[in-house]
Amino acid sequence: MRAQPKTLDHLQELLDGFRFHYNRQRPHQGIGDDTPAERYGVAPADPDVIRLPGPDEMTEPTYPPDAYIRKVGDTGNIGFGGKLIHVGNRYAQAHVRVIEVDRLVHIYHGDALIQALTIDPDRYYQPKGDRQPPRQRRSVT
Numbered sequence: 001m002r003a004q005p006k007t008l009d010h011l012q013e014l015l016d017g018f019r020f021h022y023n024r025q026r027p028h029q030g031i032g033d034d035t036p037a038e039r040y041g042v043a044p045a046d047p048d049v050i051r052l053p054g055p056d057e058m059t060e061p062t063y064p065p066d067a068y069i070r071k072v073g074d075t076g077n078i079g080f081g082g083k084l085i086h087v088g089n090r091y092a093q094a095h096v097r098v099i100e101v102d103r104l105v106h107i108y109h110g111d112a113l114i115q116a117l118t119i120d121p122d123r124y125y126q127p128k129g130d131r132q133p134p135r136q137r138r139s140v141t
Helices: 008-024
Strands: 068-071 077-080 083-086 095-101 104-109 112-118
Touching: 068 077, 077 095
Parallel strands: none
Antiparallel strands: 068 095, 077 083, 095 104, 104 112
């Protein structure tokens, strides 16, 4: 019996595993029992790494006129719904689109989903992944 996804992250993990197996481990009769990676000379890749465009490769996307658009601050945060959401320093000064359904928020740069999160109503700062909220510095006298 195959594993059934329990969360979206688990589903993505299963899909990534299938893609890696299908393209890099499983021989295909139609191409002489090679894997597609062997046949077409694909360089070995770490299956856990997704390459995102660098800041110099990103262009400012256009969005529909009725979209919720936020400009990412220098520290990689946006304000939305009375919360501070971290989307990543790589998007500093870029414009992103926010789509909210109940407490689930999707944040896009152009057509690329850059973050999906469930808003924690008890927290002002909504970190990305395991990131912790910014700490206030104490002055030492």
